[in-house]
Amino acid sequence: MNPSPLPxxxxxxxxxxxxxxPVWFMRQAGRYLPEYRAVRATAPDFIAFCHDSExxxxxxxxxxxxxxxxxxxxxxxxxxxxxxxxxxxxxEAGEGPRLGELPSLDSMAGEIDASTARLSAIGDTLSLVRxxxxxxxxxxGFAGAPWTVGSYMIEGGSSDRxxxxxxxxxxxxxxxxxxDILAESTARYLAMQAExxxxxxxxxxxxxxxxxxxxxxxxxxxxxVKIITRLRELGVTAPVIGFPRGAAAxxxxxxxxxxxxxxxxxxxxxxxxxxxxxxxxxIQGALDPLLLRAGGPGLERRVDELLRQWxxxxxxxxxxxxxxxxxxxAHVEAxxxxxxxx
Amino acid sequence: MNPSPLPxxxxxxxxxxxxxxPVWFMRQAGRYLPEYRAVRATAPDFIAFCHDSExxxxxxxxxxxxxxxxxxxxxxxxxxxxxxxxxxxxxEAGEGPRLGELPSLDSMAGEIDASTARLSAIGDTLSLVRxxxxxxxxxxGFAGAPWTVGSYMIEGGSSDRxxxxxxxxxxxxxxxxxxDILAESTARYLAMQAExxxxxxxxxxxxxxxxxxxxxxxxxxxxxVKIITRLRELGVTAPVIGFPRGAAAxxxxxxxxxxxxxxxxxxxxxxxxxxxxxxxxxIQGALDPLLLRAGGPGLERRVDELLRQWxxxxxxxxxxxxxxxxxxxAHVEAxxxxxxxx
Numbered sequence: 001m002n003p004s005p006l007p008x009x010x011x012x013x014x015x016x017x018x019x020x021x022p023v024w025f026m027r028q029a030g031r032y033l034p035e036y037r038a039v040r041a042t043a044p045d046f047i048a049f050c051h052d053s054e055x056x057x058x059x060x061x062x063x064x065x066x067x068x069x070x071x072x073x074x075x076x077x078x079x080x081x082x083x084x085x086x087x088x089x090x091x092e093a094g095e096g097p098r099l100g101e102l103p104s105l106d107s108m109a110g111e112i113d114a115s116t117a118r119l120s121a122i123g124d125t126l127s128l129v130r131x132x133x134x135x136x137x138x139x140x141g142f143a144g145a146p147w148t149v150g151s152y153m154i155e156g157g158s159s160d161r162x163x164x165x166x167x168x169x170x171x172x173x174x175x176x177x178x179x180d181i182l183a184e185s186t187a188r189y190l191a192m193q194a195e196x197x198x199x200x201x202x203x204x205x206x207x208x209x210x211x212x213x214x215x216x217x218x219x220x221x222x223x224x225v226k227i228i229t230r231l232r233e234l235g236v237t238a239p240v241i242g243f244p245r246g247a248a249a250x251x252x253x254x255x256x257x258x259x260x261x262x263x264x265x266x267x268x269x270x271x272x273x274x275x276x277x278x279x280x281x282x283i284q285g286a287l288d289p290l291l292l293r294a295g296g297p298g299l300e301r302r303v304d305e306l307l308r309q310w311x312x313x314x315x316x317x318x319x320x321x322x323x324x325x326x327x328x329x330a331h332v333e334a335x336x337x338x339x340x341x342x
Numbered sequence: 343m344n345p346s347p348l349p350x351x352x353x354x355x356x357x358x359x360x361x362x363x364p365v366w367f368m369r370q371a372g373r374y375l376p377e378y379r380a381v382r383a384t385a386p387d388f389i390a391f392c393h394d395s396e397x398x399x400x401x402x403x404x405x406x407x408x409x410x411x412x413x414x415x416x417x418x419x420x421x422x423x424x425x426x427x428x429x430x431x432x433x434e435a436g437e438g439p440r441l442g443e444l445p446s447l448d449s450m451a452g453e454i455d456a457s458t459a460r461l462s463a464i465g466d467t468l469s470l471v472r473x474x475x476x477x478x479x480x481x482x483g484f485a486g487a488p489w490t491v492g493s494y495m496i497e498g499g500s501s502d503r504x505x506x507x508x509x510x511x512x513x514x515x516x517x518x519x520x521x522d523i524l525a526e527s528t529a530r531y532l533a534m535q536a537e538x539x540x541x542x543x544x545x546x547x548x549x550x551x552x553x554x555x556x557x558x559x560x561x562x563x564x565x566x567v568k569i570i571t572r573l574r575e576l577g578v579t580a581p582v583i584g585f586p587r588g589a590a591a592x593x594x595x596x597x598x599x600x601x602x603x604x605x606x607x608x609x610x611x612x613x614x615x616x617x618x619x620x621x622x623x624x625i626q627g628a629l630d631p632l633l634l635r636a637g638g639p640g641l642e643r644r645v646d647e648l649l650r651q652w653x654x655x656x657x658x659x660x661x662x663x664x665x666x667x668x669x670x671x672a673h674v675e676a677x678x679x680x681x682x683x684x
Contacts, residue, residue, distance in 0.1 A: 162632055169636035209551065209588065212609045212630050212662070214644065246551065248591035249612055267554045270591055288554050290504055294511035302556065320554070 009138040013239040021315040022070035027322030028063040046091040051121040057128035068342040071138040078144025084115035096158035123196035130197030141198025145205035146182035146223040187230035202241040209246025267320030271309040278313030286320035351480040355581040363657040364412035369664030370405040388433040393463040399470035410684040413480040420486025426457035438500035465538035472539030483540025487547035488524035488565040525565040529572035544583040551588025609662030613651040620655030628662035
């Protein structure tokens with residue numbers, strides 16, 4: 001047989017089962033790397049850093065120079081969209097994100113066109129990375145999903161999302177309109193990323209956990225369907241990875257309704273669930289970042305287990321959540337050796 | 343047919359489907375009730391309050407005087423066991439629990455016998471409540487599960503449990519021994535509660551979420567199996583409700599391996615999952631406490647939906663998590679009218 005001309009990650013997203021799964025890590029460009037910290041030290045403001053295409057391109061490429069990852073993911077943040085829609089967003093040193101007052105829905109609806117233009121620097125980052133990246137490596141773009149991003153917007157920062165859920169109960173029309181605004185701006189932002197060189201698009205629903213079924217349909221499934229429908233209307237053909245984190249019990253329903261090419265699983269995904277999902281679409285996941293940091297024989301055993309349990313279907317090896325800042329680089333190297341043989 | 347002599351809750355736990363489900367609420371004795379706040383104001387120390395059988399019995403009975411609940415649940419706390427095993431536990435006003443240094447495993451293992459005796463006040467509470475409670479009403483005893491309680495013990499308070507999970511990875515033997523010690527002391531504590539009048543026992547695994555499958559087996563399933571095995575060895579025949587919160591994707595596996603009479607579901611349980619579980623055992627749950635607090639037509643609609651989706655099998659109506667302190671009493675009344683017709 002002739003080798004496929006596509007890079008490994010795209011082959012898996014097209015439904016192929018490879019002898020060894022492609023691999024990348026969530027937050028692979030980040031604080032566990034000294035070279036990242038060095039660049040970050042030159043850019044005190046985090047949001048400005050995300051909009052600095054040269055620096056963002058540099059940190060996007062850093063992990064690919066060190067490790068045999070199969071993909072680069074553009075360095076950016078899920079909270080760039082609220083900023084582009086007119087809400088103030090900033091990061092306090094050592095704390096999570098902070099957001100100013102939620103703009104009116106009318107005001108945000110009027111900013112959707114402009115918001116994509118305000119995020120053009122992320123397109124520039126992608127173009128720079130694509131030009132410098134090995135053609136065998138895949139470039140991933142991403143955005144936060146409407147519920148996750150909207151909950152930050154409503155709460156004003158990190159939280160247990162109880163105010164956002166209460167908002168969904170008490171002001172259902174306003175919430176549904178906020179989801180629509182975010183779905184539309186997210187679709188356009190992702191389309192811009194695809195045009196700039198992103199070959200895969202990932203939708204991060206980082207906070208899908210705990211949602212009752214009616215809210216899961218309203219706040220997760222419906223906006224994801226809208227984003228993908230709009231992407232296809234806009235002519236974008238790139239495969240999409242959906243990541244409804246903390247919602248393994250809804251994973252089959254998610255695949256029934258959302259036309260993603262891959263579902264990313266978090267640390268708590270049962271082996272059998274992944275195997276069932278693989279009969280329909282590619283899966284990605286789900287090594288525990290706490291185990292990656294802890295290391296030792298338990299890490300090697302677990303990586304082996306993941307490769308065995310999911311290696312028989314279309315599978316992208318990844319973490320179940322972002323890599324932790326104090327993860328030893330030697331642990332990353334060991335896992336990548338185990339997965340790739342390199 | 344003759345009517346069954348058993349109270350409604352016990353009939354459902356024996357597998358019966360009733361025309362209207364029995365109902366109780368997690369934390370139904372609590373701060374949303376002015377009469378609770380009045381008693382609580384006379385007992386500044388929370389742990390001492392739990393050990394004051396007269397006061398604890400009074401607040402246990404309060405919600406039954408106001409509302410047509412089918413069961414009382416003994417007023418106590420899941421962190422009484424660490425205290426009884428020799429770890430300091432206290433509550434700072436307006437904050438969560440705080441715990442002192444973790445005693446050595448040998449020291450705690452030597453305190454198991456004594457720990458049950460140190461919790462005898464909770465038995466006294468149960469005897470007082472049983473003597474005063476309508477015989478039609480069921481009395482529930484409970485304990486926290488080893489992983490949930492152990493994670494507080496390791497972390498020293500509320501947390502995202504990442505230190506406890508890291509402990510499980512880095513010191514597997516110590517973690518497994520801690521689980522064994524907690525399973526044994528929990529089984530004896532629950533046996534004592536049954537002897538004192540508890541007719542149903544509930545195991546609260548409040549923090550099962552996010553656990554990788556190997557840890558879910560090691561830290562949740564194995565200790566729960568051990569508790570129930572020991573309960574039966576100790577001659578306890580009371581039905582058991584297991585509540586692995588945040589782990590809907592493992593619910594079927596949990597029922598495969600843990601011999602509970604009912605699985606309690608949290609807010610994020612899909613309708614179809616509950617229906618599938620009901621073919622095997624009774625289920626309990628899972629109204630969102632945030633929706634109960636919010637009220638309005640959405641609340642009535644959702645209660646209706648829960649009754650329809652799960653009312654066709656053995657079902658106990660409850661919340662998916664504890665009632666919130668600022669929940670309007672009128673909302674509780676409205677839901678209970680809807681469920682019980684009273």
